[in-house]
Amino acid sequence: MSHDRISRRGLLKGALLALAAAPAATLLTREAAAANPLVDPNDAQAKGLGYTHDATKVDAKANPNYKAGQHCTNCIQYTGKAGDAEGGCNLFPGKNVKAAGWCKVWVLKPGAKLG
16 A cells, blocks of 8 residues: 655645735735726616715615715625725626715625714
8 A cells, every 4th residue: 555645845835835825816806806897877787776986975865774974885795995995896796886885785884883
């Protein structure tokens, strides 16, 4: 019976390659997200959800659930990073939304605050 052993050198090489690949994968993911087109507020789905690029321009009479301070960055559906001008949204796969945007499906992200 033959036992294939991994040498320490081989194990360390593999571990170092894995460590080096992690930051590269992160950069590729960020670049892919940045390459996503911005949601068009006139798109049928965006219109149906009442999406707007600027939450301060939401018509409160037409959207009684809207409260000042609600915007995409503090919504549970927003997948962008804090501080980015735009990012992904679970409701618009493959597209980005403005961080300052808003839609009717807005729900406060756990741990986030309005404002």
